[in-house]
Amino acid sequence: MTPAAGLLDTPGRAAPSLSTAGLHASLSDPALTSMTLLNEITGAYPDAVSFAAGRPYEEYFDSEALHRHLRLFTRYLETERGMDRRQVRRTLFQYGATKGIVGDLIVRHLLLDEGITADAADVLVTTGCQEAMVLVLRALRRDARDVVLAAAPTYVGFTGAARLTETRVLPVPEGPAGLDPAAVGRAADEARAAGLRPRALYVVPDFSNPGGARMPEAARRELLRVADAHDLLVVEDNPYSMFHDGSGRPPTLKSLDRSGRVVYIGSFAKTAYPGARIGYVVAGQQVAEGGTLTDQLAKLKSMLTLNTSSVAQAAIGGLLLENGCSMERACAREAAVYRRNLRAVLDGLAARFPRGGPVGWNAPEGGLFAVVTVPFTADEAALEESAERFGVLWTPMYHFYAGSGGLNQIRLSFSVLTETDIAEGLDRLRAFVAARTP
Numbered sequence: 001m002t003p004a005a006g007l008l009d010t011p012g013r014a015a016p017s018l019s020t021a022g023l024h025a026s027l028s029d030p031a032l033t034s035m036t037l038l039n040e041i042t043g044a045y046p047d048a049v050s051f052a053a054g055r056p057y058e059e060y061f062d063s064e065a066l067h068r069h070l071r072l073f074t075r076y077l078e079t080e081r082g083m084d085r086r087q088v089r090r091t092l093f094q095y096g097a098t099k100g101i102v103g104d105l106i107v108r109h110l111l112l113d114e115g116i117t118a119d120a121a122d123v124l125v126t127t128g129c130q131e132a133m134v135l136v137l138r139a140l141r142r143d144a145r146d147v148v149l150a151a152a153p154t155y156v157g158f159t160g161a162a163r164l165t166e167t168r169v170l171p172v173p174e175g176p177a178g179l180d181p182a183a184v185g186r187a188a189d190e191a192r193a194a195g196l197r198p199r200a201l202y203v204v205p206d207f208s209n210p211g212g213a214r215m216p217e218a219a220r221r222e223l224l225r226v227a228d229a230h231d232l233l234v235v236e237d238n239p240y241s242m243f244h245d246g247s248g249r250p251p252t253l254k255s256l257d258r259s260g261r262v263v264y265i266g267s268f269a270k271t272a273y274p275g276a277r278i279g280y281v282v283a284g285q286q287v288a289e290g291g292t293l294t295d296q297l298a299k300l301k302s303m304l305t306l307n308t309s310s311v312a313q314a315a316i317g318g319l320l321l322e323n324g325c326s327m328e329r330a331c332a333r334e335a336a337v338y339r340r341n342l343r344a345v346l347d348g349l350a351a352r353f354p355r356g357g358p359v360g361w362n363a364p365e366g367g368l369f370a371v372v373t374v375p376f377t378a379d380e381a382a383l384e385e386s387a388e389r390f391g392v393l394w395t396p397m398y399h400f401y402a403g404s405g406g407l408n409q410i411r412l413s414f415s416v417l418t419e420t421d422i423a424e425g426l427d428r429l430r431a432f433v434a435a436r437t438p
Contacts, residue, residue, distance in 0.1 A: 026163040045387040049425030051412040069318025100125025102317040108325035115255040122284030129267035129279035133161040150202040153400030178215035181222040188230040200233040206241035207367025210411040217250040244366040341414040348426040392428035
């Protein structure tokens, strides 16, 4: 049979010419290209000590645990949910409910670990927290006047999600104690005066990536008051709060919320493992026409990813069941590693760079990141020299300012390193900084 004309290449017909100028503007945006460049440099120098990757600690990963967790969740479907074998097979193997199949277990975890009371119907399980960000931004943006506020510096994944949904992000400077609620209020007022509609504030109150700041409880309460006064939703992203210094942690914004202002985004990427790609959003705010914001987000998800992998959800569900639905309990060993490594980084910096000199750093109380200020421009060219000549990798901070700041700062991530790695990496960093310092 002769193929229809035009379906296959024919002699003399030129291939289509594509250019990023003719594609969506986000594809050439620095916020989306920065991580690609970083990955390329990391791949090119596999023997370098890497303070670049923000991945969770790997040494406690256990492939056999996957099978155990799947069996636990299967028994849970049979015993607690009363499913027969056919129903269990369908739940695990077929297309699943758009909102997910582990919402009730997530609700137990939130109440136990975070003091958050939620209904399972208000939980939407997503393919990582990145999808949750895209869905929330897509739902909130009606036209170009709709904007969101976010800390500067902020997580590049949120900046990227905003670019994909064509949502403008207005930066609010973050200090050592996190966002200043008064600055949030001023930014909202300035946006409205400029004819814009500030819809929401994105905030990571606990050990933010990259700055490592943690907001005190009083500031959290004041931020919620400001959100009420300025009619802002607060999108709280909480991947790191369990990695504290052992002295406890302030309550989440969601647990303090009495006005329905907080949309809560969670993830099992750092507390469990990122390979499952399980995140979630809790958005029980009522919609005037009926239902909740979660219901509206589920509509969007049904056209984006249909549903989140049931097998991946089952693995995380089994992990939750095994630990009584406490992720604080599940990731206790990893949290101890992060506390040890943070202390090794801060002590190591103090031993190698004199206080009051040209090199400075913050002192986060937990999390996975520290920020170092250096007396030169810390861009990709500097990173490549650091990797090639000195064998040490880090992340340029200006990526987290969308290119508008942080040019003399680097982020150090220490989550996958040993104390020996940290010591060697800081020795190499000291040599690099000395070579670059005027």
